[in-house]
Amino acid sequence: MTQIRDAASRPGADLPRLFTPEDVADALQVSAWWVRDQARRKRVDATKVGGSWRFTRAQFDQLLIHHASPAVPESTAPPRRSQSAPSQPPLLVPRLPGRMRG
Numbered sequence: 001m002t003q004i005r006d007a008a009s010r011p012g013a014d015l016p017r018l019f020t021p022e023d024v025a026d027a028l029q030v031s032a033w034w035v036r037d038q039a040r041r042k043r044v045d046a047t048k049v050g051g052s053w054r055f056t057r058a059q060f061d062q063l064l065i066h067h068a069s070p071a072v073p074e075s076t077a078p079p080r081r082s083q084s085a086p087s088q089p090p091l092l093v094p095r096l097p098g099r100m101r102g
Contacts, residue, residue: 018054028067
């Protein structure tokens with residue numbers, strides 16, 4: 001006798017979908033290496049499953065929100081150095097080697 005199983009009765013049907021670093025990288029338009037590196041350094045929440053990084057929907061959404069907002073607002077960013085020539089000469093003064101100073 002053949003049993004007909006619906007999708008809800010399959011084992012694992014109620015498990016959350018896990019996203020790969022490649023899925024996250026495509027959404028953020030960054031490299032998968034960068035996503036794995038951020039997970040390894042614990043800069044983003046991630047789960048390691050069988051030696052591979054995976055992201056739940058909540059972790060994925062949080063990463064999208066975090067990545068979309070700028071890390072430092074432009075108004076608080078430090079001013080950039082100008083590319084003009086320095087106004088003072090360098091403080092380094094040439095010296096003779098010790099054996100020649102006598």
